[in-house]
Amino acid sequence: MVKEKVVLVNFWSxxxxxxxxxxxxxxxIPYEYKEEDLFNKSSFLSTINPVHNKVPVLVHNQKPVxxxxxxxxxxxxxxxxxxxxxxxxxPHQRALxxxxxxxxxxxxxxxxxxxxxxxxxxxxxxxxxxxxxxxLVEGEIGDKPFFGGDNLGLVDITLIPxxxxxxxxxxxxxxxxxxxxxxxxxxxxxxxxxxxxAKSLPDPIKIYEFILDLNKxxxx
Amino acid sequence: xxTSSSEIKLLGTAASPFVNxxxxxxxxxxxxxxxxxxxxxxxxxxxxxxxxxxxxxxVLIHENKPPLPESLIIIEYLDEIYPDVHPILPSDPLIRADxxxxxxxxxxxxxxxxxxxxxxxxxxxxEAIKKQIMEVSQLLExxxxxFSDGKPYFGGDKIGYLDVVLGCFLGWTKFVEKHNEFMxxxxxxxxxxxxxxxxxxxxxxxxxxxxxxETLMNFYMMLMKYKPxxxx
Numbered sequence: 252m253v254k255e256k257v258v259l260v261n262f263w264s265x266x267x268x269x270x271x272x273x274x275x276x277x278x279x280i281p282y283e284y285k286e287e288d289l290f291n292k293s294s295f296l297s298t299i300n301p302v303h304n305k306v307p308v309l310v311h312n313q314k315p316v317x318x319x320x321x322x323x324x325x326x327x328x329x330x331x332x333x334x335x336x337x338x339x340x341x342p343h344q345r346a347l348x349x350x351x352x353x354x355x356x357x358x359x360x361x362x363x364x365x366x367x368x369x370x371x372x373x374x375x376x377x378x379x380x381x382x383x384x385x386x387l388v389e390g391e392i393g394d395k396p397f398f399g400g401d402n403l404g405l406v407d408i409t410l411i412p413x414x415x416x417x418x419x420x421x422x423x424x425x426x427x428x429x430x431x432x433x434x435x436x437x438x439x440x441x442x443x444x445x446x447x448x449a450k451s452l453p454d455p456i457k458i459y460e461f462i463l464d465l466n467k468x469x470x471x
Numbered sequence: 472x473x474t475s476s477s478e479i480k481l482l483g484t485a486a487s488p489f490v491n492x493x494x495x496x497x498x499x500x501x502x503x504x505x506x507x508x509x510x511x512x513x514x515x516x517x518x519x520x521x522x523x524x525x526x527x528x529x530v531l532i533h534e535n536k537p538p539l540p541e542s543l544i545i546i547e548y549l550d551e552i553y554p555d556v557h558p559i560l561p562s563d564p565l566i567r568a569d570x571x572x573x574x575x576x577x578x579x580x581x582x583x584x585x586x587x588x589x590x591x592x593x594x595x596x597x598e599a600i601k602k603q604i605m606e607v608s609q610l611l612e613x614x615x616x617x618f619s620d621g622k623p624y625f626g627g628d629k630i631g632y633l634d635v636v637l638g639c640f641l642g643w644t645k646f647v648e649k650h651n652e653f654m655x656x657x658x659x660x661x662x663x664x665x666x667x668x669x670x671x672x673x674x675x676x677x678x679x680x681x682x683x684x685e686t687l688m689n690f691y692m693m694l695m696k697y698k699p700x701x702x703x
Contacts, residue, residue: 302576302610316568318575328564342551343536349544354524387524 257282258310260296262289264461266360267319268307269412269451274326276447277403278333320356323405335402351391351398352409359384359413367423367462368469378424382431389435396441403445407438411448414439418455419462479504482518482530482538484511485682486690488582489542490529492639494680496546499557499630512693543574546635560632573614574636580607581640585647589694592703601653605660611637612661619663623670630674638671642681646691 259275259282261268275282287296287306299308299315309316309325316325327337338345362384365377388410392398398406417428417439429436442448481497481504483490497504509518509528521530521538531545532538533552539545550559560567584607588600618625618633625633644655656665671677682690 302572311565314565316565316572318572321568321571321575324571325564325568328567342548343533343539345551346539346544346548347537349547350539350541353541353544 255281256310256312258285259283260285260287260299260308260310261306262287263453264458265306266412266416269415269453270319270408271307271309271322271326272451273403273408273411273447274323274337276450277335277408277445278326278330280326280330280333320352320405320409323352323408327405335399335404337399337403337405337408339400339404348398348405351388351406355384355388355406355409355413359410363413363416363420366420368466374424378420378426381420381424382426382428385428385432385435389432389438392434392438397438403442403447407442411439411442412452414442415452415455415458419459422459478534480507480532481505482507482509482515482521482532483528484509484690485686487528488639488643489527491642491680491682492542492635493529493531493545493549495630495635495639495677496549496559498676498680499559499635500549500553501556502549502553512697543571543578543636546632557629559626559635561626570618570632573618573633577611577633577637577640581637582643585643586694586698588647588651589691590698590700592700597651601651604647604655605653608655608661608664612664615664615667619667624667630676634667634671638677639681641668641671642683642687644668646684646687 257275257280259268259271261271261284263286272284287293289306292304296306296308297304299310300306300317303317305317307317307319307322309322311325311329316322323337338348359381362377362380365373366381369377388406391406395401398404398410403411417436420426421428443452479497479502481490481493483493483506485508494506507517509515511528514526518528518530519526521532522528522540525540527540529542529545530538530540531548533548539548546559560570584600584604588597588604591597591600614633615625618631619627622628624630625637630638648655656668658665672681
């Protein structure tokens with residue numbers, strides 16, 4: 252029997268890395284965690300992700316898989332006997348799940364940076380863009396507990412790591428996400444009741460302090 | 472045995488490489504469809520309703536199901552509902568992940584850099600972007616060598632996912648090369664990709680969907696009007 256070796260190379264604050272942690276924890280896949288110092292990247296990272304030199308990277312039996320959404324699909328397609336499945340079985344539902352996950356992935360992080368790294372007008376633009384994204388996504392939950400139905404699915408896992416950043420966005424942008432998107436925040440709290448999510452999300456205050464430090468670092 | 476044309480509709484515009492990409496797959500899988508041409512300077516109600524998030528083409532409408540935007544998502548959907556005719560993605564999860572990685576790389580680099588080149592007014596800026604484009608094509612040459620493993624296509628003996636994902640940009644690549652007087656694929660730096668481009672241009676299923684220079688020029692003029700270059 253082949254012994255599976257799974258390594259997650261990540262940086263603690265990365266929402267993209269948290270996605271992979273949640274996925275591995277949800278399926279109960281044993282893995283080794285390697286923290287990468289993004290301010291002093293190792294040569295190991297450049298061998299497993301030569302094109303982008305970024306985290307997260309999943310190394311499965313010495314073969315690297317890069318890009319968080321790719322990794323989520325890879326996990327779902329490789330460990331097919333482990334539930335929950337992150338993607339539904341119907342092709343059209345799968346396509347819709349991929350669409351929303353891709354939308355969140357392409358837009359949310361970049362727009363949110365305007366809130367905490369921008370000043371004046373740019374912050375307002377960032378806040379409006381983030382709210383637009385969150386409201387559009389909120390509309391897709393419906394009556395279900397999760398985007399994936401009764402269990403966490405691709406869209407849940409893609410979005411929930413950003414919950415750790417809500418405090419930062421709200422503090423910099425001076426707004427309340429709960430007021431603007433109450434259903435979304437209710438969904439997030441349901442997600443946090445899952446052990447896989449609670450274990451994998453960094454503390455919101457730690458994130459806020461880290462972003463304050465980063466802003467000082469970039470201001471030099 | 473084709474599919475009746477009323478089942479599948481594709482909203483598109485001839486000059487969009489992302490639309491062409493979906494057309495390649497529909498052609499490879501012998502899927503009949505109704506093509507609805509969009510004027511991007513004056514978007515239809517149908518397009519705005521079908522893709523409220525991005526308001527872009529392509530959009531695929533299959534029977535009465537909610538419309539699907541985004542070319543890569545459409546391709547995976549077509550591959551899943553018509554798996555028996557010319558499969559596009561491989562079945563091995565690791566190779567699939569690798570294919571998706573490079574598709575994402577291509578989409579974040581190729582057309583955005585062509586657009587950046589168009590929008591940059593000054594010569595030094597343009598030279599810097601040309602250099603980036605050539606670095607990208609160099610990386611793609613290495614990727615081609617790895618995926619093709621001596622065979623004619625990224626997909627091996629038959630056209631696969633990355634052949635479609637990159638092949639749709641060939642019309643624009645020639646256009647950009649001609650207008651900016653440089654080679655993106657050449658015999659010295661990217662010999663295998665250069666040979667590959669000739670195979671794609673002449674492929675039965677693909678050649679009719681690659682837009683001609685007049686279509687591209689019209690689209691280029693529209694881009695210059697609605698998304699003009701930055702002030703020098």
